[in-house]
Amino acid sequence: xxxxxxxxxxxxxxxxxxxxxxxxxxxxxxxxxxxxxxxxxxxxxxxxxxxxxxxxxxxxxxxxxxxxxxxxxxxxxxxxxxxxxxxxxxxxxxxxxxxxxxxxxxxxxxxxxxxxxxxxxxxxxxxxxxxxxxxxxxxxxxxxxxxxxxxxxxxxxxxxxxxxxxxxxxxxxxxxxxxxxxxxxxxxxxxxxxxxxxxxxxxxxxxxxxxxxxxxxxxxxxxxxxxxxxxxxxxxxxxxxxxxxxxxxxxxxxxxxxxxxxxxxxxxxxxxxxxxxxxxxxxxxxxxxxxxxxxxxxxxxxxxxxxxxxxxxxxxxxxxxxxxxxxxxxxxxxxxxxxxx
Numbered sequence: 001x002x003x004x005x006x007x008x009x010x011x012x013x014x015x016x017x018x019x020x021x022x023x024x025x026x027x028x029x030x031x032x033x034x035x036x037x038x039x040x041x042x043x044x045x046x047x048x049x050x051x052x053x054x055x056x057x058x059x060x061x062x063x064x065x066x067x068x069x070x071x072x073x074x075x076x077x078x079x080x081x082x083x084x085x086x087x088x089x090x091x092x093x094x095x096x097x098x099x100x101x102x103x104x105x106x107x108x109x110x111x112x113x114x115x116x117x118x119x120x121x122x123x124x125x126x127x128x129x130x131x132x133x134x135x136x137x138x139x140x141x142x143x144x145x146x147x148x149x150x151x152x153x154x155x156x157x158x159x160x161x162x163x164x165x166x167x168x169x170x171x172x173x174x175x176x177x178x179x180x181x182x183x184x185x186x187x188x189x190x191x192x193x194x195x196x197x198x199x200x201x202x203x204x205x206x207x208x209x210x211x212x213x214x215x216x217x218x219x220x221x222x223x224x225x226x227x228x229x230x231x232x233x234x235x236x237x238x239x240x241x242x243x244x245x246x247x248x249x250x251x252x253x254x255x256x257x258x259x260x261x262x263x264x265x266x267x268x269x270x271x272x273x274x275x276x277x278x279x280x281x282x283x284x285x286x287x288x289x290x291x292x293x294x295x296x297x298x299x300x301x302x303x304x305x306x307x308x309x310x311x312x313x314x315x316x317x318x319x320x321x322x323x324x325x326x327x328x329x330x331x332x333x334x335x336x337x338x339x340x341x
Contacts (some may be wrong), residue, residue: 013276021293049094163260192223
C-alpha cells in the first residue's frame with residue numbers, strides 16, 4: 001500500500017514527529033510505502049511529491065517545522081477538486097492520504113472523503129482550539145516559548161518599574177494566554193472568550209503596582225475590549241479572507257499608560273511561538289498520533305482523525321472536530337482570575 005502524507009496550514013512544532021511515527025510504523029509493521037505531498041494541498045492538487053524512505057525521517061522528531069513544507073492552499077480552488085486529486089493519486093499509485101492540519105485542513109479532508117477519497121486526519125493547531133481532542137501537539141511548545149519570553153519581560157518590567165504587556169497567539173480562544181499567563185504569574189489575562197473593560201484592566205494594573213509589583217498583562221491577539229465589536233486588525237485579510245490579527249497589545253499600552261501613569265511597553269511574540277524545536281510532551285504526543293494514524297489507514301477508517309482522550313489515542317469522525325471551537329470554559333478563567341491584580 002502506498003500512502004501520501006501532507007502537512008497543511010500554519011507550521012507547528014511536532015509535525016515532523018508525526019511524519020516519523022507514520023513512516024516508521026508503516027514500514028516496520030505493515031510494509032507500506034510513503035510519499036510526501038509538498039507544500040500541503042498544493043502538492044496534492046499538482047501531484048508534486050517526494051519519496052519518503054525510512055532514512056529521510058531519521059532524527060526528525062526533534063526538528064521544528066515540516067520537512068514537507070506547508071501552505072494554506074484550498075484544494076477545491078485553482079483547478080483542484082476531487083476529480084483532479086483522484087487522477088493524481090491514480091497516476092502516482094497512491095492508495096490513501098494522511099492529512100496533518102487544523103480545522104481548515106480537516107474540513108477540506110472531510111469534503112474530499114465525502115467525494116470518495118480515502119483520507120484520515122491528524123489534528124494540528126498551536127491554539128489548541130480543535131474540538132474532539134484534549135490537546136493538540138504544538139500547544140505545549142507554544143506555551144513554553146511564551147512563558148519563557150514573558151519571564152524575560154518581567155525582569156525588564158521590574159527593573160524599570162514598568163507595566164509590560166505580552167501579546168500571544170489566540171485568534172478565537174485564549175488557551176495559550178491562559179496557560180502562559182498563569183505560568184508566568186500575570187496580573188491580568190485577556191482572552192477572546194471574556195470581555196474586560198479598560199476600567200477593569202486599569203484596576204488590575206494599579207492593584208499590582210500598589211503592592212510593589214511591576215504589572216504584567218498577557219493578552220491573546222483575538223481579545224476584544226469591552227465596547228469594541230471585533231478583534232484589532234490593521235494588516236488586511238489572509239488567503240482565507242480572515243482579518244490578520246495582531247497589535248492589540250500596542251493598542252492597549254498607551255491607553256493603560258494614560259490611565260495609570262505607569263510607563264507601559266508592549267511586546268508581540270508573533271510567529272516565534274510556533275517556531276523551533278518541540279517540547280518533549282509534543283514530541284511524544286505527535287509520535288503517538290502518527291503511529292495511530294497508520295492504524296486508521298490499515299483499518300480503513302476513512303473520514304476519521306486520531307485524537308487524544310485523557311491519555312488514550314482514539315479515532316473520531318471529522319464531524320466531531322469541526323464546527324465547534326474548543327474555547328476556554330468559564331470555570332478555567334474564574335480559576336485564573338483569582339490571581340489577577
